[in-house]
Amino acid sequence: MPISDNVIETNDLRIEFPTEDGLAVAVDGLSLAVGRGRIVGLVGESGCGKSVTGLAMLRLLQPPGRIASGSILFKPDTNSESVNIAELPSDSEQLRKIRGAGISMIFQEPMSSLTPVYTIGEQIAEAILIHSQISKREAHARAVELLRSVGVPSPELRAGDYPHQLSGGMRQRALIAMALSCSPKLLIADEPTTALDVTVQAQILELLRSLRESSGLSILLITHDMGVVADSADEVVVMYAGVVVESAPVFDLFDNPLHPYTKGLLLSIPGAAGRVGEKLRAIDGTVPDWRNRPNGCLFEPRCSKRVERCRIERPPLRIYGDSHKAACWVISKEHGGADAD
Amino acid sequence: MPTDILLEVSGLSKEFPVHAGLLRRRIAVLRAVQDVNFSLRRGETLGIVGESGCGKTTLARCITRLIEPTSGSVKIFLDGSGIDILSLNGSELRRYRRNMQMVFQDPVGSLNPRLPVREIVGEPLIVNRVCSGTELTNRVAELLEMVGLSGVDMHRYPHAFSGGQRQRIGIARALALQPDLIIADEPVSALDVSVRAQILNLLSDLRDKLGLSLIFIGHDLSIIRYVCDRVAVMYLGRVVEVGSASGVFAKPRHPYTEALLSAAPIADPAAQRKRSRISLSGEPPSPLNPSRGCAFHPRCSYAVDGCRENVPELRSLALDSSAACIRAEELVLRGIS
Numbered sequence: 001m002p003i004s005d006n007v008i009e010t011n012d013l014r015i016e017f018p019t020e021d022g023l024a025v026a027v028d029g030l031s032l033a034v035g036r037g038r039i040v041g042l043v044g045e046s047g048c049g050k051s052v053t054g055l056a057m058l059r060l061l062q063p064p065g066r067i068a069s070g071s072i073l074f075k076p077d078t079n080s081e082s083v084n085i086a087e088l089p090s091d092s093e094q095l096r097k098i099r100g101a102g103i104s105m106i107f108q109e110p111m112s113s114l115t116p117v118y119t120i121g122e123q124i125a126e127a128i129l130i131h132s133q134i135s136k137r138e139a140h141a142r143a144v145e146l147l148r149s150v151g152v153p154s155p156e157l158r159a160g161d162y163p164h165q166l167s168g169g170m171r172q173r174a175l176i177a178m179a180l181s182c183s184p185k186l187l188i189a190d191e192p193t194t195a196l197d198v199t200v201q202a203q204i205l206e207l208l209r210s211l212r213e214s215s216g217l218s219i220l221l222i223t224h225d226m227g228v229v230a231d232s233a234d235e236v237v238v239m240y241a242g243v244v245v246e247s248a249p250v251f252d253l254f255d256n257p258l259h260p261y262t263k264g265l266l267l268s269i270p271g272a273a274g275r276v277g278e279k280l281r282a283i284d285g286t287v288p289d290w291r292n293r294p295n296g297c298l299f300e301p302r303c304s305k306r307v308e309r310c311r312i313e314r315p316p317l318r319i320y321g322d323s324h325k326a327a328c329w330v331i332s333k334e335h336g337g338a339d340a341d
Numbered sequence: 342m343p344t345d346i347l348l349e350v351s352g353l354s355k356e357f358p359v360h361a362g363l364l365r366r367r368i369a370v371l372r373a374v375q376d377v378n379f380s381l382r383r384g385e386t387l388g389i390v391g392e393s394g395c396g397k398t399t400l401a402r403c404i405t406r407l408i409e410p411t412s413g414s415v416k417i418f419l420d421g422s423g424i425d426i427l428s429l430n431g432s433e434l435r436r437y438r439r440n441m442q443m444v445f446q447d448p449v450g451s452l453n454p455r456l457p458v459r460e461i462v463g464e465p466l467i468v469n470r471v472c473s474g475t476e477l478t479n480r481v482a483e484l485l486e487m488v489g490l491s492g493v494d495m496h497r498y499p500h501a502f503s504g505g506q507r508q509r510i511g512i513a514r515a516l517a518l519q520p521d522l523i524i525a526d527e528p529v530s531a532l533d534v535s536v537r538a539q540i541l542n543l544l545s546d547l548r549d550k551l552g553l554s555l556i557f558i559g560h561d562l563s564i565i566r567y568v569c570d571r572v573a574v575m576y577l578g579r580v581v582e583v584g585s586a587s588g589v590f591a592k593p594r595h596p597y598t599e600a601l602l603s604a605a606p607i608a609d610p611a612a613q614r615k616r617s618r619i620s621l622s623g624e625p626p627s628p629l630n631p632s633r634g635c636a637f638h639p640r641c642s643y644a645v646d647g648c649r650e651n652v653p654e655l656r657s658l659a660l661d662s663s664a665a666c667i668r669a670e671e672l673v674l675r676g677i678s
Contacts, residue, residue, distance in 0.1 A: 045533035045534060045535060046533055197392035197393055197560070198392065198560065198562075198601060198604040198605050199392065199600060199601065199604045199621045201604065201606075202603075202604035202606075202618065202620060202621075203620060203621075205606075206618075206620065224533070224534060225534075225606070226534070226608040227563075227605070227606030227607060227608045227613070228606055229608075229610075230606060230607060230608050230609055230610040230613045231606040231610075231613050231614075250610045251610050251611060254608070254609055254610050254611070255611075264535060265534060265535060266608065268534060268535055268537065268538035269534065269538075269563065269608050270538075270541070270563040270564050270566065270567030270568075279542055279545075280538035280541055280542055280567065281538065282535065282536075282537075282538035282539040282542055283535040283536075283538070283539075284539075286503045286505065286506075286536065287533075
């Protein structure tokens, strides 16, 4: 994969929410990229800024939330020009086209993303009609085809169902069908399986992987579940309190986590292999409150490896080896860090 | 009957009538829990796993009589003799209920936002007239310290605490009456991954220190495996398999258990991507119209004609291993090592 061929990349992105109590910084200098045809897992705990990052890519931040600085470069095709989504006027035609036909998004709770008063078929057809010049009948036929392609059984019948008539897994499939209706280049999947049972989760993850195989779709998979990442992602970006603390190809990340937070996160998961009876190694403390964010490393107050420097200066993301990046002052010298870009 | 049994649940069922239409006629019966049998030893942790709607929460609430079971018995053995909780009323019920306390999933919804922590944790002590005044204050401080909070926290209100801390408050409240049994219904599902481990460690420490028995309801298999000695797997209101945690995970005896284990992702990409998956077709059917015979047969790849005829009984297959599958002996099912 040529390094430059990213469907989307953010550079030094900062997202703020002005509140009565002061300025809440949700995302603080975030740089990440999704390569063409790749599945990138964006992991972190609640409030770390992962969902807000996804929303910012579609300029769907709820005001007063705003992109304060940085860029979001979207490049629909290998040879096309990249567009800085962060700078597009919010009512521009270009942004409207990107939403749906360029980038689309699915959410955790499929029921709240569907309107209860129209059938599934009508809702998918509507998305198609907005973005293309075809007849209603053709749009409906396309909707049925999409439902079939995401594994909805008897799609002709299901297209006539209202959302409440479908199960959670089927609703999520319908939502994926809608997200795919205008052949987007990038799918942002925000906790797509969190509300689903494990057996259904396995089906939806399999569907996402097969869509990538069949249509080269790039996927940003936002999740808190390391199991989901281990299952489906090619690369992983770990966020903590609004910053990226580590990013690496999936096997590297799990075999050789560098950042103390990533290590702690992996150790605090009850291991599937062995370890029964052994105590879980919990990370002490909690995520810092946005009102008093540490000046240095954001993980410093909870970190068992901290040194004086961690409290004073925030560590930059540095590169270790080919493509493994981590932001930590105390990663041992043997990994030989160099400043990333 | 071995004397170390604390709780014995037999034939427990709960039906909810479904009403509809202008006259609110009863149109169907939803069988949320059907003929559940299991026993729990002192100091043991039993996990109850299953997907949403399988009846695990209803089962927990029936055991504590937060909802009234339709039939069956729940015997608790204190000082050697068993008493059926379902036969008790009023003050007697309250007295026995002190021995079993619940911890709930939602640490926000299960704490009254208008009460300071002292009142929340002390409420069971006040209601049961165990203590009051300074004695109450001291006991609450002791309980808070037991769950890793500090005594001064008792004057704060729930909103001042993080999710993990709120769950600690919920646990302190459950411990207030020194119960023998704690039923924890998805106690860590609403918490962040890094905080989950803290709460799981706390629960297992308290269990060991206080000699508690624990019923741990969950859907996350890796957590269940970590916390529990024995596991009961539920599907559509019935227990389909029960056995030692190590046995159930390594060598499942019911096809549904196998599928559940296969679907739960392992947080290790190398291992996870090598696994052969059993993908279940379809989704759990509605408990309003379960299929004839074994409820799992429409999704089961091992189903034979016999599965469509009768509901299979939960049979003992080996020491501490039972499954409700007519083919349990002949099938060789895959677990996780």
